């Protein structure tokens with residue numbers, strides 16, 4: 010997994026609440042059996058004027074000039090600024106894969122949907138929850154200043170603005186540790202193999218019907 | 224010390240170890256997999272040279288991409304076919320039980336789990352699908368996970384989890400006739416909002432929930448995720464136990480007594496404390512219809528489309544305006560004036576036998592309106608379909624001009640050939656009315672099976688209780 014330490018990058022504003030995973034990556038693109046290559050279809054319905062298809066050449070499609078990510082000033086953005094309940098809807102991890110494949114490393118919003126939030130950490134992608142008024146201030150600054158960028162320092166748990174303001178964010182220490190070091194969750198869990206086996210053996214005795222096999 | 228909630232009990236019983244910060248390694252009893260969110264997990268297992276920890280805990284089924292007509296000729300769309308073939312190949316390679324497309328037991332993953340007794344009270348159940356919340360109807364702790372977590376559960380039989388907070392939604396008293404589980408949960412979401420349950424596990428309680436059949440409880444828990452909660456739960460009672468009895472993967476006869484005895488504790492203690500409590504008066508709940516592009520945008524059938532101008536929160540108001548523009552309706556319009564083009568009865572929310580019975584009861588002896596181009600019934604599983612045919616429901620539907628299809632997710636998310644065309648409007652018994660959910664540019668109104676059936680007959684929304 011890719012490490013996350015410090016990220017300084019251009020900010021793109023996604024100014025609507027409840028951006029759901031269907032909007033982030035429409036389901037017709039979920040048919041891939043790989044993890045990579047979802048970036049060109051990120052926000053597909055909003056980003057293009059004509060319908061797409063899995064495997065289609067996206068460079069030939071008509072882009073929607075009004076959509077935020079298509080505006081030249083936001084080209085190359087690595088930090089997404091969003092509104093409340095970002096990532097709601099389905100559990101598809103493809104939403105995170107599409108965001109990272111596009112080039113985003115972090116998303117800032119007042120609140121996230123739980124599954125999306127969880128999935129983010131498995132992919133070296135950092136979801137940052139700031140207070141509503143802080144997010145609001147960032148939106149205003151981002152709209153007002155072309156080339157607006159932020160610096161995210163995971164170790165310090167801060168988002169710093171160009172004029173020196175630093176917003177603190179909370180993060181679970183375990184997740185922070187894994188992200189800073191790029192650690193694989195499965196390997197970490199398997200360090201507790203004996204405990205899992207003991208638990209399993211005890212439960213087989215107590216409640217054997219839970220092990221009725223498919 | 225205060226008592227425990229149902230969620231606390233199931234959680235505590237599954238903690239393998241916990242860290243100081245409250246993170247726990249949680250043991251998973253049942254892992255359901257389908258073709259969309261599993262391929263990359265299998266790919267990960269292979270790359271790392273790992274095997275599934277306990278193959279018998281996994282049950283696989285293809286549901287999202289399968290066609291609902293003419294199955295004998297296979298899957299026409301090559302990309303869909305690749306996904307289903309990949310699941311088949313992975314299940315074979317790892318020795319996982321799978322109900323393949325032409326197996327009578329095949330169906331939507333959240334329908335077949337309970338139907339087979341693969342979902343049992345007190346279990347932890349996961350699936351790479353957010354509507355896994357459905358299984359909470361059995362007093363199980365069930366929630367959706369992402370693909371990396373699918374891989375994690377396969378490799379370790381555990382998940383790294385933080386406990387969520389406890390919320391109880393009590394639906395007090397009894398609902399009137401013609402008000403279904405779907406109406407109850409839509410009314411709850413209307414009250415809570417789509418993010419109101421974020422960070423919580425919701426226990427649904429109260430007489431109106433206890434009155435529901437298991438099918439109705441599954442409908443309610445299914446949509447807990449639409450209120451932002453990863454899991455919804457209902458306490459175990461006799462209704463639960465009766466449903467579970469004699470299911471293929473349930474306890475054997477020799478285990479039955481002990482299993483039932485252990486389930487007696489699967490309810491919140493009297494003195495349990497919830498972080499948040501909501502009480503709704505069942506008598507006030509009417510049949511519901513969503514008008515916008517989020518399940519919280521919902522009103523009773525006798526109401527009018529709400530006005531964004533009356534909303535004080537500006538972010539909300541602009542969301543409402545966008546939704547109205549997308550839906551092509553205007554504020555102040557009576558819900559019953561909204562005409563529909565298509566009807567979809569199906570999905571893991573409402574495709575069980577009781578749902579089909581309820582729709583058939585409305586339709587019987589009537590015909591769909593000519594203005595409704597397609598009315599489709601997609602049973603949740605092959606066994607539901609078989610039961611419905613035994614009861615003659617298929618005949619009622621086809622006589623009324625409805626299409627009777629093969630089981631799968633179908634037009635719930637339009638990954639197969641069943642979809643809305645841009646601008647088409649659908650009365651749907653599914654769970655999500657997001658933009659483009661049922662086909663790009665398609666407009667979805669979420670309703671109960673009876674309401675969808677009534678709309679098909681009338682050509683527009685109408686109070687199903689009048690039928």
Ligand code: SF4
Nearest residue numbers: 354570571632635636
């Ligand atoms: S029926 Fe719809 S919501 Fe349910 S699992 Fe299938 S696609 Fe998901």
